[in-house]
Amino acid sequence: MLAFAAVVLTSHVSITLAEPSPKALSPAILNRTVTATLPDSQHIFPPGAGAEIANSQCMICHSAGMVTRQPPLSMSVWKSEINKMRTAYGAPMPEDQVDALAKYLTTVNGKP
Numbered sequence: 001m002l003a004f005a006a007v008v009l010t011s012h013v014s015i016t017l018a019e020p021s022p023k024a025l026s027p028a029i030l031n032r033t034v035t036a037t038l039p040d041s042q043h044i045f046p047p048g049a050g051a052e053i054a055n056s057q058c059m060i061c062h063s064a065g066m067v068t069r070q071p072p073l074s075m076s077v078w079k080s081e082i083n084k085m086r087t088a089y090g091a092p093m094p095e096d097q098v099d100a101l102a103k104y105l106t107t108v109n110g111k112p
Contacts, residue, residue, distance in 0.1 A: 050104025057093045057101065061085075068109050078102040078110060 045054040045064045058067055073081070079102040085091040086098070093101070 045104075046108050048104055048107060050100045050107075053093075053097050053101045054104060057091065057097065060091065061089075067105070070109060073106070073110050075102050075106040075110065078105045 043064045045051045045058070045068070054064070054067070058064070079098060082091075082093070082098050082101055082105075086093055086095070
């Protein structure tokens with residue numbers, strides 16, 4: 001099993017991987033660092049009822065562009081996607097904001 005730690009600095013992520021068996025691996029393998037530069041997202045969601053929820057909740061993990069480039073989805077599919085982010089990935093979004101966000105995402109990038 002790999003253990004990892006991540007440090008996020010603005011749009012830069014650094015991940016250090018460590019193997020569990022120090023006797024079997026060299027020191028170079030035990031402490032290696034992988035660096036990735038993420039796309040800079042200076043953009044926010046388009047204005048509208050629910051944009052403040054999208055900007056404060058979705059942009060914790062996603063850029064506004066990544067979300068708005070999704071195929072047009074119905075409100076029920078957006079709700080399912082939002083709830084998946086909450087339950088499977090631990091998004092800290094309050095349940096009482098799901099409907100408002102799904103409605104907003106359907107309005108800006110969906111099938112009514």
